[in-house]
Amino acid sequence: MVLSVAESSYIYDSLTSSNSSRIDARKANQYRPLNANCGFLPNSNGSSRIYNADGIEIITSVKAKVVRTERIADLINVDIDIHGEKDNTTLCQQLTTLIKASIMDSFQFDLLKLTGKYYFQLFIDVSILYLPEDFSASSYTLYSLLSLISMNVYISLKSTKLPFLISSKDDFDVEEEPTFSDDWELSKFLIPQDSKNTFQPPLIFVVGTAGEKAIIDPSLEEEEILEHGICLTWSNSKVTTPIQSLTLSTNNTKALKLSLISEAIKLVKNVAPDVISALDTIASQESDDFNNGF
Amino acid sequence: MSHQELLSPEGFRYDGRRCNEQRNFNLELNTHPHAADGSAICSMGNTKVLSLLRGPTDSNDSGLSLSVSIIQPPYAKSDRVQVSKNDRRFAELSLMVQRTLLQSIVQKAYPRTNINIKLTILSADGSILAACVNSATAALVDAGIALYDTVTAITVGIHDISPLIDCNAIEEIDLPYLTIGTISNSKINLLLMESKTPLDKLQKMINLGTEGCIQIRNQLDIAIRKSAIKH
Numbered sequence: 001m002v003l004s005v006a007e008s009s010y011i012y013d014s015l016t017s018s019n020s021s022r023i024d025a026r027k028a029n030q031y032r033p034l035n036a037n038c039g040f041l042p043n044s045n046g047s048s049r050i051y052n053a054d055g056i057e058i059i060t061s062v063k064a065k066v067v068r069t070e071r072i073a074d075l076i077n078v079d080i081d082i083h084g085e086k087d088n089t090t091l092c093q094q095l096t097t098l099i100k101a102s103i104m105d106s107f108q109f110d111l112l113k114l115t116g117k118y119y120f121q122l123f124i125d126v127s128i129l130y131l132p133e134d135f136s137a138s139s140y141t142l143y144s145l146l147s148l149i150s151m152n153v154y155i156s157l158k159s160t161k162l163p164f165l166i167s168s169k170d171d172f173d174v175e176e177e178p179t180f181s182d183d184w185e186l187s188k189f190l191i192p193q194d195s196k197n198t199f200q201p202p203l204i205f206v207v208g209t210a211g212e213k214a215i216i217d218p219s220l221e222e223e224e225i226l227e228h229g230i231c232l233t234w235s236n237s238k239v240t241t242p243i244q245s246l247t248l249s250t251n252n253t254k255a256l257k258l259s260l261i262s263e264a265i266k267l268v269k270n271v272a273p274d275v276i277s278a279l280d281t282i283a284s285q286e287s288d289d290f291n292n293g294f
Numbered sequence: 295m296s297h298q299e300l301l302s303p304e305g306f307r308y309d310g311r312r313c314n315e316q317r318n319f320n321l322e323l324n325t326h327p328h329a330a331d332g333s334a335i336c337s338m339g340n341t342k343v344l345s346l347l348r349g350p351t352d353s354n355d356s357g358l359s360l361s362v363s364i365i366q367p368p369y370a371k372s373d374r375v376q377v378s379k380n381d382r383r384f385a386e387l388s389l390m391v392q393r394t395l396l397q398s399i400v401q402k403a404y405p406r407t408n409i410n411i412k413l414t415i416l417s418a419d420g421s422i423l424a425a426c427v428n429s430a431t432a433a434l435v436d437a438g439i440a441l442y443d444t445v446t447a448i449t450v451g452i453h454d455i456s457p458l459i460d461c462n463a464i465e466e467i468d469l470p471y472l473t474i475g476t477i478s479n480s481k482i483n484l485l486l487m488e489s490k491t492p493l494d495k496l497q498k499m500i501n502l503g504t505e506g507c508i509q510i511r512n513q514l515d516i517a518i519r520k521s522a523i524k525h
Contacts, residue, residue, distance in 0.1 A: 041342070041369065041416060041417050042340045042342070042417050042419075043340065043369065043370065043371060043372050043417045043418070043419070044369050044417075047369075051326075051328075051329070053328055054328065055326065055328035055329035055330075056329075057326060057329050059367075059416070061367070061369035063369055063374050065374065079368065081367065087379075123368070123369070123374050125367060125368050125369045125374075127367045127414075129329070129344070129346070129414060130326070130329040130330070130346060
């Protein structure tokens, strides 16, 4: 997206003025409308789909496999595929690493422990099926998808169900492969829904800064004038790592003021509980019929 | 899976269907109004194919150029498998879908035009080619492309002497099967068979397949009418 000098200075000035306003009349902590649903892929343990009015469409699937391993790092695999991009581009790899790092940092690995020897290995596959034309102009803008991807991963992890183990949990003495009940009604959620104190998947928020202002979920036009982008992770009701600076555009980049980081953290603390409760509602609306997803 | 279990002596298939019973067929049009000019999702049992159509747009070629691409994400099958983007099998399948659809489009109405169809196999459980054709046809209808008629497709397998309609993945592994696509109720537009079968059984399979295609066509018709009322 190319903005004229007049356009960009209008957007910048109205954002940074004392009576700050965004061009789409959103508040600083307001998201654009999103739609999401979950549990529509019959061959996956968990699945979710998120889309917005621009036509951005992201589908995530979580698949579990029984493995015998000692290496915790192998248990979570993330793969991101972007429509029109090669798999091995820096962008894809960076997004993958960020999402994977955010999950690994806070994951409660005993949820994946099946028996003494066996673990569940999770494969999280994200495919971005469609991106509007405007996105193809600059790959930097794609970093703003980070928060959408992480929301999508959140919903699918929350809706992931694992089969019920019927063989014994302690298999150190007897050589036994884990066996599962055929009845899918008995399946359990990977992340128990009722208890409050278990682990919650992390969410990544993208905050843009201009002047003294921090805004959440910057739109494409806003990204053009932003001086800096910060991504923050929210996990288990607090802001955690990875916290990273993002280049959302190359036009107007300046050095990041330290005070803006705390401003961004404040903003995320403000919106995160609402986002979490909205996503939890979606994840708990289980669809029994696989045809309902679309 | 032994050969016997695929069809019990009582005439029930592995998943409890009769020989001439299709899986649950569901077709939805205009699922992605913002992302594409025409979109549809077709599910036949656990097979789910999403098609996004972009076009008609300008092109430099003299006639109509229809490009079809099939993508299978790693999570489509029950075991996770990575399929490379230039996989030969999918390139072949997309060529077949493209040829089948080209015959049904009123080509003289689209000179110097580009139509781009992207098929994503969200979940694969047999009958992939058939589901791709059905889904792409629905997307063409949704985009308002002029068609002579709709093409619908289905697979037919053969177990000894009994033909089985709409095979799932387990049946496709062990049984010879063909994919048949028809236009205007009985004209065969697509016929693909990659395994060996005695010649005398072929007619039986084609007959059942044509019948199945008519069934699917009726369901496609209902789906089109439903989406027309909604929008």
